Amino acid sequence: MTTTVSLFSGCGGLDLGFINAGFNIVYANDFDKYAVQSYTHNIGNHIVSGDLSQIDATDIPTHDVLIGGFPCQPFSMMGTQQGFLDNIQGTLFFDVARIIATHLPKVVVLENVRNLRTHDQGRTLNTIINTLEDLEYTVHINILNSLDFGVPQVRNRLFIVCIRNDVATNMETPYTFPTPSTLDTTHVNLQSILEKDVDPKYYLSHRILPTILAHGSGNYYSRSEIDLAIARPLTATMAKMHRANQDNYVTVPSARAEAVGKTNVRRLTPRECARLQGFPDSYEIVVSDTQAYKQFGNAVTVNVAENIANSILTTIPTLHLREELHV
Numbered sequence: 044m045t046t047t048v049s050l051f052s053g054c055g056g057l058d059l060g061f062i063n064a065g066f067n068i069v070y071a072n073d074f075d076k077y078a079v080q081s082y083t084h085n086i087g088n089h090i091v092s093g094d095l096s097q098i099d100a101t102d103i104p105t106h107d108v109l110i111g112g113f114p115c116q117p118f119s120m121m122g123t124q125q126g127f128l129d130n131i132q133g134t135l136f137f138d139v140a141r142i143i144a145t146h147l148p149k150v151v152v153l154e155n156v157r158n159l160r161t162h163d164q165g166r167t168l169n170t171i172i173n174t175l176e177d178l179e180y181t182v183h184i185n186i187l188n189s190l191d192f193g194v195p196q197v198r199n200r201l202f203i204v205c206i207r208n209d210v211a212t213n214m215e216t217p218y219t220f221p222t223p224s225t226l227d228t229t230h231v232n233l234q235s236i237l238e239k240d241v242d243p244k245y246y247l248s249h250r251i252l253p254t255i256l257a258h259g260s261g262n263y264y265s266r267s268e269i270d271l272a273i274a275r276p277l278t279a280t281m282a283k284m285h286r287a288n289q290d291n292y293v294t295v296p297s298a299r300a301e302a303v304g305k306t307n308v309r310r311l312t313p314r315e316c317a318r319l320q321g322f323p324d325s326y327e328i329v330v331s332d333t334q335a336y337k338q339f340g341n342a343v344t345v346n347v348a349e350n351i352a353n354s355i356l357t358t359i360p361t362l363h364l365r366e367e368l369h370v
Contacts, residue, residue, distance in 0.1 A: 045362050050111035050139060050217070052090060054081040054338040056320055057110055057154060060348020062086070064356060070104050077334040084329045095138045100145035107362065108355075109146070112154040112343050113139055132215035140174050145186055149362065150355055151175070151205040154343050157186050159201050171203070183218050187351075189321075189344040191223030195232045196274040196319045198344060202351060210359065218358045221350035231326075232272040236318040237293060245312055246297060246305035255287050269308060270294050276318050279340035282333040284310060313339065321345030 044067035047060050052071040062068060071090035073079050081090040091098070114135050143151060159168055168184075175182050182205050189198035206218055247255060256267050267287035274291045281290055298309045311319075313328050313335035319344045327334050356362060 045108055046104070047108040047110060048104045048106040048142075048146075049090075050095060050109065050142070051113050051135070052082055053078045053112065053341050053343075055086045055340035056322065056345050057112055057152075057348045058082075058086060059322070059326075060343070061108075061110060061352040063232075063345070063349045064155075064352035066108060066352060069106065076328045077330045078338055081328075081330055081334075081338055085326050088363045090316070095135070098138075103142060103146065105146055106148050106154070107147065108150045109139075109143060109148045110152045111139060114155075135318070136171060136174070140178070140264050143175075143178055143180075147207060148165045149210045150359070151180065151203075152351060152355070153203040153205075155201050155203075157199045157201050160184075160186070175203070175205050179208045181211040181218075183220070183321065185220040187220065187347050188223070189347055190226055190273060192221070192321075192344065192346040192350050193226065194226075194230070194319055194321050194344060194346055195226065195228065195236065196277065196344070198276045200343070200347070201287070202347075204351065204355065206359070211315065215217055216358065219354065219355040228272050233293065233319075234270075234272070235314055237295065238312055238314055240299070241295075241309065241312050243297065243300040243303050244299035246307070246309040247292070249304070249306055250304050251284070252308060253283065255292060257286055259286070260272060261364055274311075277316055277319060277340045279337045281310070281336040281340055282305075316340070321347075321349075349366075 044065055047061060047066045047068050049068055049071040051075045058071060060067050064311065068087070068091060070115055071082065072095055073092065074094055076092055079090055082090045085110065099340065139153070172182050182203060184201065184203050186199050186201050189196050202220070204218060204220070258267050259265050265288040267293040269287050271291065275289070278290070283292065291311050292308055293311070294308050300307065300309070306355045313332055316336060316339040317326060317328065320339050330338070
């Protein structure tokens with residue numbers, strides 16, 4: 044099995060996809076103690092809790108593949124010194140780069156928001172690409188939508204797949220991202236993943252419902268719709284209950300909710316959010332609702348991760364064969 048290290052692992056969506064494809068995660072890291080709690084309970088105790096910037100790269104095991112959904116921060120453009128580290132000091136990508144520079148894995152897979160492509164007029168992404176190319180990697184970039192990989196959620200994310208130049212040179216064909224497929228929404232849709240008879244606490248009160256359904260006004264007008272067939276992108280702040288033009292709400296009559304004076308409109312449950320991100324029902328939710336919403340809202344969709352992992356194995360079928368690095 045291909046030795047893999049995961050950074051900014053969260054509750055493990057990216058990791059689960061790679062594990063499903065046969066990769067062996069030997070080390071993971073995240074700063075959020077609740078995400079580490081979920082990861083440890085469901086995936087394994089190989090995750091290290093702590094600030095990656097304080098972890099020595101040599102304390103991370105040697106690995107063939109590095110994966111991570113790193114947060115995007117404004118880059119501090121130094122401009123006065125030489126070397127690839129100049130443009131990324133003070134950012135979390137700096138920590139990714141120093142670990143890559145230390146271990147030189149065969150493949151690096153990074154995930155970020157779609158807007159990274161246009162952040163700071165494209166300069167941020169260009170700095171990332173230049174850094175990875177300076178480390179002698181061939182860089183491939185694409186935006187993938189979770190909807191195209193089997194889940195009823197519109198979720199566009201930018202993926203960066205980097206293949207070490209010596210590995211890329213020996214490949215028979217260049218790397219290509221997985222092919223999107225059309226979801227059969229008559230069978231797989233938001234309604235198909237809903238839980239039955241959920242706790243009334245997820246139902247909206249008569250007082251808050253008008254606010255949730257408000258369209259906005261003036262320059263901020265946006266139509267609020269509920270009962271969508273395809274979910275809007277899940278967010279890390281779902282616990283706050285935004286208007287229906289930002290979050291997902293469904294109409295599901297409930298005698299239990301009616302009995303306590305609630306409406307028949309409710310928010311999604313954490314389990315439903317997990318399903319929209321491709322997590323199996325065997326993945327146990329061991330944190331509060333607030334933390335669960337945050338974790339699943341931040342997660343990489345498992346289905347997308349698994350498809351990327353398989354596309355890498357298809358392009359580099361010998362990836363599972365270990366090699367001695369730094370020779």
